[in-house]
Amino acid sequence: MNQAKDYVGQTVKIGAWVTNKRSSGKIAFLQLRDGKAYFQGIVVKADVNEETFELAKGLTQESSVFVTGVVQEDTRSKLGYELLVKDIELIGESHEYPITPKEHGTDFLMDHRHLWLRSTKQHAIMEIRNAIIYASYEFFDKNGFIKFDSPILSGNAAEDSTELFETDYFGEPAFLTQSGQLYLEAGAMAFGRVFDFGPVFRAEKSKTRRHLTEFWMMDAEYLYLTHDESLDLQEAYVKALIQGVLDRAPHALETLERDTELLKKYISEAFKRITYDEAIDLLQAHENDEDTDYEHLEHGDDFGSPHETWISNHFGVPTFVINYPTEIKAFYMKPVPGNESRVLCADLLAPEGYGEVIGGSERETDYDKLLDRIKSNGLNPDDYAFYLDLRKFGSVPHSGFGLGLERMVTFVAGTKHIREAIPFPRLLNRIYP
């Protein structure tokens, strides 16, 4: 039915589900969905045989049917079209569908995630997710990247060894990957510009609206760009993703009542860039303001989500915070020239409280310095022999970043909780369904 405009006045047969229904003695209004669109079917008693009208009146929520009818314009509906039904064939009856039009609690909906996905809001969020994935492949292709798939099972920690999910690999410990980055760096030395896109895992005990234990990451790795040029690339990428959703999923944004003027503003205005230390100064200067609600931070402390939210809201556009303290960032980042206590990295903070959507950095290229960092971080150099090798055989300056797909989806869709941004969320307290 999403192609309805090409079929106005024609008779079509569509496989659909009944989401709701209302009927009087002479007419029945069926709310239908066919997987692509939500639309109305009108059954006029005088127009159909008696059996069909009785069937229409008795249809239960989520029963599947073939409906045959004439497509006509309907300016009152979002889709703009409806179906004047002539015939109905029941395919599969539905009994006591648990998600009724009344309000349900989140736990109940999460327990029924396999069915909840059929609802208009969840459908719209998944369409936005799809549009972002599509735009991502398109962006990387246009910019000379090839897709280079990193493994999911790994013998080492890409980020922080405390967040690993461990499994048994034929008697040896193995871990579910936290990021494809280290392997992508090998790819960059072979292909120049590479990206990956796949599930990553973090055994984070964070129960927040921004954390999943399994999420999808787009990592990219590339050579020779300066730190600023690297941020230019990331900025162009995020703008291309937002534009991709505006182009490809406008109905979904409308269903979610997302403020598209704001999205357009994020595309047309330059993202803000400030250093970590400037951000701390700013937070300290505003910590006693009436409308602020975050804890005092010293230079060297990491941000919590209230700080991230405040910073990006302060600027009203996505904001890169650059050059964080070496101590609170991963072992592979290159120090700022002349200042070993800060690293050449950036987190991109989305406005409106959506938090960090990208983490990226320039990588350490020197063998000895990298080895020192691996050791001082309490990691075993043997586990990183392949990674160290990349610094032995023609090491070149390179940088990369990782974007959390579900963070990006919540931001563009304007949904408050990350659990709705992935078909089947894995959370601290949930691995079913």
Ligand code: 4AD
């Ligand atoms: O900042 P992170 O940890 O960076 C890396 O993993 C780098 N290796 C990426 C790279 O340079 N190639 O994670 C990247 C992004 C974050 O900015 C955030 O958007 C998302 O992944 N993310 C999460 N999303 C959902 N749930 C979680 N628990 C997440 N942890 C990180």
Ligand code: MG
């Ligand atoms: Mg990060």
